[in-house]
Amino acid sequence: MKIPHFFPLSMSTLFFLCLLRFVYFVSAQGSDFPSFSSPIGPYVPPDIYLIDCGSPQQAQLDDGRIFLSERDASPLLRTKQDVLALVDSLSSSETSSYPVSSLPLYRTARIFPDEAIYTFKVSHAGLHWVRLYFHPIPCPTYNLADAVFTVTANELVLLHDFRVTDISKLVFKEYLINVTSSDTVLLKFTSEKSFSFVNAIEFVSAPDSLVSDTATAVLPLGEFTGLTTYDYEVTYRLNIGGPTVSPSNDTLFRTWQPDNTYMTFAEGAQNISVPFGVIKYPNPGATAYIAPPYVYATADQMANSGVNQQNFNLTWKMSVDPSFSYMIRMHFCDIVSKSLNQLYFDVYINGLMGASGLDLSSLTGGLAVPYYKDFVLNASVIRNGSIMIQLGPAATVDPSSPNAILNGIEILKISNSARSLDSDPAAGSSKGRGPRTNKMKIFAAIALATGITAMFLLAKSFLGKKKKRHQTWNHGKSSSWLSPLNNSKAHLLSSRTSYRSSLFSSSKSKSKSGFSSFFASGGFDRSFTFKELQEATQNFDEKAVIGVGGFGKVYLGALEDGKKVAIKRGNPSSQQGINEFQTEIQMLSRVRHRHLVSLIGYCDENTEMILVYEYMANGPLRDHLYGSSLPPLSWKQRLEICIGAARGLHYLHTGAAQGIIHRDVKTTNILLDENFVAKVSDFGLSKAAPNLDQTHVSTAVKGSFGYLDPEYFRRQQLSDKSDVYSFGVVLFEVLCARPAINPALPREQVSLAEWAMQWHRKGMLEKIMDPHIAGKICAQALKKYAEAAEKCLAEYGVERPAMSDVLWNLESALQLEEASTSSGCDPQKGGLQV
Incomplete structure (x- = not known):
């Protein structure tokens, strides 16, 4: 059924839409915020649609927002037939990630045996919230737990073959979508085999400043741009070290959950809080739109902070869909230091360095000043279907009082190149289901929505420009991430040294227990001294660098006879580099071919990892x-x-x-x-x-x-x-x-x-x-x-x-x-x- 871009609204509906916008403003302005310094006021959304689906009357929540009744919202909906469901009451013991104040929205539902489309007129292009409420309440004609359906917003897939089988579960789905050219958004509910339903819908404008265009790419470490072109699903939003922050205490009516269930080493964390009025929002910088003062006024710091040998990290672990990439936003506010420049810490994401020696004082210029940092995590580095965030004292700085702090975490799933935020269950099956399924299969290799994978392209040039780079990001302090108590700096240095020793023989002993044995068995009898390769590269002059990788750098060198060679020197701090060196030698010792780059020799003096290849001039x-x-x-x-x-x-x-x-x-x-x-x-x-x-x-x-x-x-x-x-x-x-x-x-x-x-x-x-x-x-x-x-x-x-x-x-x-x-x-x- 084709829906026109413009549809008539009754006077009562228009009145309620205007009322909703007013209530949104008043509710945000009248929230229980204490007095704090903020450069902006409450946000007034240009577009706002709040619908209590199936309800015979409007619903007013504790936070002051009013949701349209079924009658008032009917001009927004096009469907051949529908069924209304109503339950007398719901218990607050129902499981949900949403606060009890939203319970009235789960008491009714609208059921669609056929395709249904809500048409939302957009007056202001940009970011919009889409919030969906689901609960399979009792219905005499339909068992809502049997519903399997798909929800799309224009061409964006929000839910695919979605179902709620647990009748005691309250489900809340939250999305941040990017509305660009269209002046309407069609929220479509479809089901191939059963029917669909929804309990409540929010479609509300969000501040465009909510998503920055740039972020830090975790692998390789560098800058990623283009975040404003994607759509997102809010997977986690955590208030670290504090209680639940309800919509009534957030300018954008967000919910912030406590982090207790995600903290993997609670004994190593200590809650800390300050009065809300202490928080001083910078201008420009973080605002109350980014996070309310309730989030920045609480935090977790390291227990027993100040101990010289900290051998653990603050660690949080959250389950995610590993077929997608994620934007991770961390919120920081130094509410622990007594003076500036006392707090330096490292941030790790899934064992990879995200930020080294983070100094909040230099970033904010003061104490109790909010700061946030965005990261992009590619699906390729998601282990065991989870994202793990760790913080610990900086390895490169010796602070007077070692400590680390975190105030909030947001994890947002990024839409993939097939414009989807939900995995297609058929993607792993040999039985495709039409063009869209096939398209998703083709794109299955690209976990990030279009540009996340571009971090590999961008970081290549980024790393090439850097003369020095702290290389511990490959594994950081958290290389032994399965055990938070196993991450001391001395332990890592010791393990790396012993690992290299097991691979390389001493240049004095000339044993064949390390890489030398691979060369000997493969016919590579040229062993270079380190001095020879120093002379060949002018002491590894940066001007001779012709390539950079996770292993280290590649230099153009000239041997004594004038022959040009490519010299790959491994980075001793890169565990990944050691593994790749070993693999390369094992493989190249077995093969020789005109169309494979030839390995000429090696150097393994003083735990150096250097390979010498034929030079490829073009x-x-x-x-x-x-x-x-x-x-x-x-x-x-x-x-x-x-x-x-x-x-x-x-x-x-x-x-x-x-x-x-x-x-x-x-x-x-x-x-x-x-x-x-x-x-x-x-x-x-x-x-x-x-x-x-x-x-x-x-x-x-x-x-x-x-x-x-x-x-x-x-x-x-x-x-x-x-x-x-x-x-x-x-x-x-x-x-x-x-x-x-x-x-x-x-x-x-x-x-x-x-x-x-x-x-x-x-x-x-x-x-x-x-x-x-x-x-x-x-x-x-x-x-x-x-x-x-x-x-x-x-x-x-x-x-x-x-x-x-x-x-x-x-x-x-x-x-x-x-x-x-x-x-x-x-x-x-x-x-x-x-």
């Missing part, structure tokens, strides 16, 4: 496609490069005694020598292929988003077909000369794999290909090439070709291109020129 393939001033590659050059890379991968999969899965195939890991011969590099994430009687290797998901096999992402089952998928993305990247992920583009264009597949199905791939080669490709060659890329991107591994078949198709495309050149083929038509 660098990464990506630099020749976009983002640099290098001249564009011809179409034939691109074909030959893809064929070379395919040969290297084919050898990895089949040439060794046991196959090898690269696991990180992308254009930055395909290097070009002085003759533009392609060679696959970087085997730090590689994995031995399964045995003949196995189809896959079960392992944690690793790789680069945008290239990641969605089936591997969903099931954690790795196979050589995962490399095939990644190579399919590379093929389109070579053809279109654009990144695999570009969050700056419109949503439908963010993922190159999805975007290119759409145009390929239309038969119009030339519309999006690199202008430098558009119109210069033989039609038959382009068709063969695109077919190879399309097959690589099949949803399921069993449907993808082996690398040998991909190689054959690319070689066929090259033959067609060469034949067309010699015969005078018209690139546009594929025929002979006359």
